Amino acid sequence: MKNPEPRLLTHAQWRRRTLLSFAAFLLMLGGIWLLFRWIGRQPDRDGTPAPLRSALQTNEKIFSKFYDSGKLARSYPLSAALRNPRVNGRLGTRGPVDPANWHLSVVRAPGDTLRLTLDDIKALPKKEIVFDFKCIEGWSQVTHWGGVSLKTFLEHYGLKQKEKLRYVGLETPDGGYYVGIDMPSALHPQTLLCYEMNGAPLSSDHGAPLRLIIPVKYGIKHLKRIGTLFFSNTPPRDYWAERGYDYYSGH
Numbered sequence: 207m208k209n210p211e212p213r214l215l216t217h218a219q220w221r222r223r224t225l226l227s228f229a230a231f232l233l234m235l236g237g238i239w240l241l242f243r244w245i246g247r248q249p250d251r252d253g254t255p256a257p258l259r260s261a262l263q264t265n266e267k268i269f270s271k272f273y274d275s276g277k278l279a280r281s282y283p284l285s286a287a288l289r290n291p292r293v294n295g296r297l298g299t300r301g302p303v304d305p306a307n308w309h310l311s312v313v314r315a316p317g318d319t320l321r322l323t324l325d326d327i328k329a330l331p332k333k334e335i336v337f338d339f340k341c342i343e344g345w346s347q348v349t350h351w352g353g354v355s356l357k358t359f360l361e362h363y364g365l366k367q368k369e370k371l372r373y374v375g376l377e378t379p380d381g382g383y384y385v386g387i388d389m390p391s392a393l394h395p396q397t398l399l400c401y402e403m404n405g406a407p408l409s410s411d412h413g414a415p416l417r418l419i420i421p422v423k424y425g426i427k428h429l430k431r432i433g434t435l436f437f438s439n440t441p442p443r444d445y446w447a448e449r450g451y452d453y454y455s456g457h
């Protein structure tokens with residue numbers, strides 16, 4: 207059989223197709239522009255336009271389904287830990303703090319606060335971890351921490367019933383920085399009330415006398431200089447979530 211003649215576009219056909227695809231491209235650009243303008247004009251919810259906040263909350267629902275408390279953040283050999291890790295964020299940690307006069311307030315119920323010293327916390331079994339600490343700004347660093355696991359701490363202080371609530375809230379003594387943590391992440395075996403970095407007491411910049419280390423979350427949740435710890439069924443206030451960031455901030 208004879209091969210059919212190859213069909214070539216006429217110049218007019220080619221022009222029409224090019225114009226059509228260019229028009230489609232312009233329409234798409236216009237659509238994207240309209241979508242962003244619409245998002246920008248929606249009322250804010252917690253520092254970000256409502257549609258973006260809903261998207262974050264949908265992500266949270268999906269990711270918390272896949273959250274597995276048995277899954278550990280990758281740990282590294284001690285030799286991989288930085289000697290002088292960078293410091294980021296000093297909200298609520300300005301001004302001196304004297305570890306001898308500091309105490310941790312654990313709110314058990316309204317009007318019933320447990321006051322603990324650093325020695326009380328150091329008396330509990332110490333756990334160490336070397337992991338890749340990730341900040342939401344895009345950097346990460348392998349760092350070495352020591353403290354008591356939050357789960358062990360709750361068990362020791364008879365706070366196991368609190369595990370039924372949905373959140374743990376943490377605040378600096380002056381209330382200048384504050385975070386809310388979902389309970390499954392708070393109870394993760396690598397979540398620490400931490401008082402040591404590289405085997406030495408925490409420096410003030412890194413959160414002395416006691417900070418949170420929670421490897422399943424981004425840096426924003428690792429509150430430095432804890433003053434108060436409490437439990438709640440509703441999401442506790444959260445400094446960066448109020449300013450548009452993801453409340454869950456897991457990775």
Ligand SMILES: Nc1nc2c(c(=O)[nH]1)N[C@H]1C(S)=C(S)[C@@H](COP(=O)(O)O)O[C@H]1N2
Binds near residue numbers: 297427430
């Ligand atoms: N009190 C307090 N804790 C804080 C912050 C802060 O500004 N104030 N910044 C957070 C952020 S964004 C990061 S990345 C880590 C940085 O911890 P580092 O300074 O020990 O490296 O601390 C977190 N904890």
Ligand SMILES: [Mo]
Binds near residue numbers: 295424
């Ligand atoms: Mo951060």
